Amino acid sequence: MKNIVxxxxxxxxxxxxxxxxxxxxxxxxxEKEISGYCPNTTNxxxxxxxxxxxxxxxxxKCIIDIYTDSAYIYNAFKDDWIxxxxxxxxxTSSKKQVLNDDLWKKLINLNNFHTINWHKVKGHSTDKYNxxxxxxxxxxxxxxxxxxxx
Numbered sequence: 001m002k003n004i005v006x007x008x009x010x011x012x013x014x015x016x017x018x019x020x021x022x023x024x025x026x027x028x029x030x031e032k033e034i035s036g037y038c039p040n041t042t043n044x045x046x047x048x049x050x051x052x053x054x055x056x057x058x059x060x061k062c063i064i065d066i067y068t069d070s071a072y073i074y075n076a077f078k079d080d081w082i083x084x085x086x087x088x089x090x091x092t093s094s095k096k097q098v099l100n101d102d103l104w105k106k107l108i109n110l111n112n113f114h115t116i117n118w119h120k121v122k123g124h125s126t127d128k129y130n131x132x133x134x135x136x137x138x139x140x141x142x143x144x145x146x147x148x149x150x
Contacts, residue, residue: 001115002027002062006054009069009123009133010046013141019046020140022133023054032057033132037140044072046137048103055110063115069123069130073107077118082108 005026012019019042022035034053038046047070058064068074076082082104085091090098098104121127124134 002060004058004062004064005067006051006064007067007121007127007129007133008047008050008054009130009137010043010048010050011134011137011141012041012043012046013145016040016042018141018145019043020137020144021046021050021053022136022140023050024129024132025054025057026129033136035136035140037144039144042100044070045100045103047073048100048107050133050137052103052106052110055107055114058114061114063117065117065119067119067121067127067130069121071120074118074120076104077111077116078120 006023008021008023010019010021017040019038020035022033025032025034034057036049036053038049047068051066051068051073055064084093085098085104090101092098121130123130
């Protein structure tokens with residue numbers, strides 16, 4: 001099975017507000033950068049979108065190491081919040097509807113297709129690829145916000 005490394009990040013101005021997401025995929029020393037924009041979103045949605053879009057590019061089953069600075073995503077897998085959400089009909093422990101369940105459902109399907117190892121990195125630190133993802137995501141907001149008077 002192929003081994004792929006993916007770094008992801010999401011960014012949002014005003015939260016909610018205009019947002020950007022980005023990912024760097026690395027396979028056999030080759031790097032591919034992807035990014036996108038949403039005019040009205042949240043930081044957590046952009047974090048999720050970055051992972052989803054990166055995983056959607058991987059068409060065959062692989063072993064994937066995902067590096068994220070999002071505690072929201074990392075903890076959902078590490079602490080298995082997802083099983084609880086599913087068992088509780090997509091409700092949190094406080095009985096509230098799970099936010100972003102549309103994106104979580106997509107991510108769960110992708111996670112179940114691949115063998116994924118989740119890694120938490122410190123944001124805005126010394127990690128080259130996390131910093132690159134942050135730059136790409138913020139560039140999406142800047143580039144697209146000008147067209148939308150943001």
